[in-house]
Amino acid sequence: MKLPFKLIAILVFISLLGIFAYQAYWLTGLYSTMKHDLEQNIVEAMRMSDYNEMMLRVEGLQKDNENHGEVEVSAGYDSDTGKSYVRSSTTIDRTDTIAKSSKEEIISKEAPQAALHTDGGLDLILRNKSTMLELATYFQRGLHSGLDIISDPDIAVYDSLLNFQLRDKGIVLPYLLEYLYFGSKTDSSYTYIDTIVSLSTPGYVPSRKATQYNYAFNIHSSRSYRLTIEPINKLVLRQMSGILATSFIILIILSFSFWFLIRTILRQKTLEEMKSDFTNNITHELKTPIAVAYAANDALLNFNLAEDKKQRDKYLNICQEQLQRLSGLVEQILSMSMERRKTFRLHPETFNLCDLFPALIEQHKLKAGKPVKIRLDIKPEDLAITADRTHFSNILSNLIDNAIKYSPEEADVVVHCRKTETGQIEISVSDHGTGIPADKQLLIFDKFYRVPTGNIHNTKGYGLGLFYVKTMIEKHNGTVTVKSEPGKGSTFTIRF
Incomplete structure (x- = not known):
């Protein structure tokens, strides 16, 4: 539950x-x-x-060689009880020149006023530590009184x-x-x-x-x-400073742990919502090319359109486009799945960028449903990189595809490739599209995330493209950054 x-x-x-x-x-x-x-x-x-x-x-x-007298302290019961009491005394003798305890005796006659008394006798008093301390204090006071006379x-x-x-x-x-x-x-x-x-x-x-x-x-x-x-x-x-410091550290750790727990729950909840949206979106994305290709193929089979070369080529092209769209969707999903496997490995090779871009540019121009202008600037012209050719091609394809999709009416895309002074390869893809709000720019690389547009969904997608770009660039030990301003366009830059 x-x-x-x-x-x-x-x-x-x-x-x-x-x-x-x-x-x-x-x-x-x-x-x-x-x-x-x-x-x-x-x-x-x-x-x-x-x-x-x-x-x-x-x-x-x-x-001192003179006799200063005797110091005495006594404890017991008064004479009405008929019980015994204890008396101890100390005498300073001028002949012995030492202080010594002379006697400790039990007397049952005319007892002095007792300092401490109990019906159980002294044995009961001596069993209680606090009472013993009190008894010692009274003895000390008694000795004090006698000594202060001297x-x-x-x-x-x-x-x-x-x-x-x-x-x-x-x-x-x-x-x-x-x-x-x-x-x-x-x-x-x-x-x-x-x-x-x-x-x-x-x-x-x-x-x-x-x-x-x-x-x-x-x-x-x-x-x-x-x-x-x-x-x-x-x-x-x-x-208590040590205990207070330890308690404070424990409270901080507990607070951080509970905060991290709440944050994790929130992230899990957001991820769950994203997965739910992704499932709904991907279902629609998968059904669309299948339905279109099925309808085109059905027309060729059941309405004798295969005999008309012009109509046949038209419907076959429709089927091919939809199958390419379906293939691209499946490819990205499989790429995400492969990336999470421990057996995932890149296969780097060295190739020239001028050999990679022409095919990509032509492909995106053909499948775009709007006028597209893509300008390529490579300096030097023979600039070469070492990367996994397949995944690097997918990275560039995603960036160009986003630049086209989020450009209204006509797409104007500029691709710059250059080698920096530090020896890094820098590739940027710029457009003049809708742009991205500043508070959303850190989130666009998250899995399944799409910039909210209210109830209007003119641009299809499933929140995997930029996540794939970031993941693969990091696999190549590179970085990807974005600079964007709403209404003026975006520039995605990769360095490695």
Whole structure:
């Protein structure tokens, strides 16, 4: 079953639109995921920088020979539950001059307020990665709170570590780093924020679109780092550049493929219409000479016209002309069929053009139904070419025949043959006929194509002549061109 072209075009368009929509949905989802991961990386970089800064301070305290006290963090349940909790502590000893974890014990009495708790115990907490990270963060904050009593955070060191962490994660953007303190009155009637230290990339001034990331590093969240950085949208797109480029190339390939498919369908549809017109036309062309020859032969046989020499010669000439016409038609059709075979071969030979044209000119003058004037100009007179004599004769015959057919009332045809400075043979056939519109000149060499003339078909043809000319000239490694102007005539030039 043949689907209408419009339906095929609609299905192709819907398919292409669906692919584009899915690709856009997938890229949007990927963009959101990568942006979220990048934001998580920024927060993680702040946490790791804080941890490394804290470890550097601990290493500094290890070298101190005075006892600075004990840092302790605990986690568990409150005393109402009666459940156990975990407490770990780190002591800096002036005698050992090292920091070490002194103990980790289970206690079931008067537990401090727990940072994290669960009815299933710590074993359930440790099974969940996100919960483990949260637990580690709380331990880090607890250690931070104890360590900050001994030594204040070094914002310059933290800034250096943060810059390294961000670069390591591929985030190279200017930023503003602030060390903040959140406080309030005893009755919480008034809260305030103090900026203790502020550092930034030289020359960087945050814009209105800048994004802020806060990281509270103590148990009570009263102290925190705030990182102000420009939106990471461009950075995400830069990281997606490879995927975006690949997707764009795929979309271009798909678009071209669908366009080529539609174009091929249109060409096939046009070719099908041409074949249909050709079949109708060729049927009429075949029937006409057969009918005329049959009528002439019937008159000779049944009406005793064979005894009258004048009448007999007249009808025999009619039969001969019609048979020649039929032979020419069949010859062109067979030539097209042979040309498509892989076994098709030319048989080139060298001959003079002055030996070829006289017979062709006389033949066309005899079969033309109008006055014909053909002028031949060959320079030099002994100009010779190497080509397949039969096919080359058919090429010239087609060009001369077209010049005569498309000349109104009287045909005036000029044939020029010359050798160019580059050594090529150039043959042109000019007429003063109806001419060809500029937008149709590239199509006249297509198979089955005929220049549309509305409902008027004064000139018979089947759209094979010029296709045959172009095909055979290309087989001879030559070219054929046309220059034409409607109402003034045409000039066909072959070079090889």
